[in-house]
Amino acid sequence: MRSYGQYCSIARALDVVGDRWTLLIVRELLLRGPCRFTDLRNGLPGIAPNLLSTRLKELEAAGLITREDAPPPVATVLYELSETGRAVEPVLKALGLWGMRFMAEERPDDTFQARWLAYASEWFTVDADPDAPPAVIQLVAAGEAAVVELRGGQVHTRLGRAADPDIVLDGPPRAVLGLLGGLVDLDRAVELGLSVTGRVDLLRRLRPVAPN
Template sequence: MGRSYDQFCPAARALDVIGGRWTLLIVRELLLGPRRYTDLVAGLPGIGPNVLAERLRELREAGILTQAKLPPPAASTVYELTELGAAMRPLVDELSRWGMRLMGLPRPGERLRLGWVLGCVRASFRPEMARGVHETYEYRVDGEAFHLRVDDGSLEVRHGPAAAPDCVLTADLWTVLAIGSRLLPVREALEGGLARLDGELDVLERAIAILGGHLEATGGRYGIVGAVGASFRPEAARGVHESYEFRVNGGALVFHAVVDDGAVEMRAGAASEPAAMLSTDLATLIRLGAGSVSLEEALARDTTSVAGDPEAGLRMAAAFGAVVSAP
């Protein structure tokens, strides 16, 4: 189990078992259900195969996880939490709630995956609003599926589709985040083609109210800023040294990107001297990011404009190709 703190203390004993690098993140993945080795590799980018194998061995020896065989037709070997491991759910949820206070703007190179968002969903759950509710909500996001079962004030979050969901929402990750954080009304997302709903709208609106506590508290700003930053194309910004400002929903959300020779830093607030500025509504920004609308189409609408040096606007479009497409 590696080095010990050699202290006869419950906290020290727990850290002897789960205090190693990657260990809690492995537990985070398994709290959503049994996972194959390849699923864990995909959900933990950056972990080395030797480290993952060692951590899985340590957790198995500590009685936190076990291996099982899925029934046919899957017939795959999976890792799943034992009763002792599953008892860590409140700990991981509380860690997520506490960690939300530390979530500033995304750092360069930071990634976001669906599975990591699900922990935030559990941490955002409002049990007082779920009394007497017995419903299952399925989300299909960027080719992946997960579902949430609300049962009279309790919540279960699992990977995969639900057997009999009360509603199914299909959208990309950033649209789901925008809806959950109340930056994008669900009706507007549906009418604009950003999302598709199978089921009753009032059921989905109830799900958003029950599940949106902490995400709503952040205003969803870091998610949207992160989406723009994730679209940055370093190869298109070599030799570029300038700032670009983004104004969303009439200035309700303002942030900017500082581009420096193929690198970018996303910052909140207005830029001091932006070379170009994109003003648009949130729905159009998301559609630009999803590639479902071109920059020319967006500019043809009253809600979108680009100000500043026209050449800088083209450089902005090239650098953030998934947000604005250069004409």
């Protein structure tokens, strides 16, 4: 692990998590919980196996992750965030919220996964009407599905499809995430390919977190 060689807490933090792919590995472990090596590879399209191995060893040496053998009959190693690793979560949330301003354009070679849709909905939106009855919003972006549940003033998400959602938003990631993140309004999202079915009024209830 390379070092900036500076007696500064920001530099020291970047010594640990500043290399390419490192924070995305932490993201996957936050979203998935204990993971096999193959799970992490699937969640990190484009990473070379040898580089993933190197980054995992570095994170383990820095005390951010632990590894242990899965219980029988599964013969594999599971990687999990340590307490120090889990402490990175608010940093990732703040970084992700700051990064939303760069999401206006979707590059042709960008990959997309349902977990990224789910965490963005839970981390970067709020229920603006906490006293309203529970509601279910189905999100589908590039074929990846996630469910948003509004109840008790909280936003909860899970992967998959709801049996009877109140509203369905289906379209390219740029349109779905752009609408949820406040980057585009509903009319523009529809122009970008978003299909909306159901209670459109719920979009006024699910509001983006104000960026810092």
